[in-house]
Amino acid sequence: MTLDAIFEATIQVLVADGPHRLTTTRVAERAGVSVGTIYQYFPHKQALFYAVNERYLDVLAEKVEAYCRTQQGASIEQMVDGLVTTYWSAKAERPEVTRALYRSVAELDNEQLIEAFARRTDAATAAMLSSASDADFADLPTVNLTLLATIFGTVRNVFERDLSASEISAVLRQLALMCVAYLEAVKITSPQRKCCIGALPKGRFVGSLPIA
Structure with missing residues (x-):
């Protein structure tokens, strides 16, 4: 606890207060613990930033x-519509937190965090797409990477703008349409599809990744 x-x-x-004004003393006061207790877990502010971002990305990956x-066996339209909604909803659950963490990453060497998050989401969405009822892909890893970069990048850009609820809803609808297209x-x-499926061993992608 x-x-x-x-x-x-x-x-x-x-x-x-923003990342630049955050100190272990301020955090300790807000948490109702001593600064010494903070240092038992985190030797400095950057370690605390790292841990908070790690937990946030872990929860986000779990939701994806x-x-x-x-969505195993669903259509690509159903998959994409729900993926956009799921990712946005996770980010928008506490929008002020998402924005604050976007600002805090400037304080971090967060390459390992991003790589770990990407491995999990890449594997999950690739396995989902490989099971689509109405599509197969000759280069699934590239298709999957392009899809996620488009969704994740657009969602971040929306967060960085001061958009109204109606504008956000409109952009997300357009994002889903674009990804399905x-x-x-x-x-x-x-x-x-018929040729490639017949030539593949059972239980493999058309691409190069094994099905999870």
């Missing part, structure tokens, strides 16, 4: 993974 209190206090200070597991454009056509 102490760690939970420290993480929540860190987020509250980040939201209220859970959604993808429910892309997948339709790059999927294997019927003759290719």
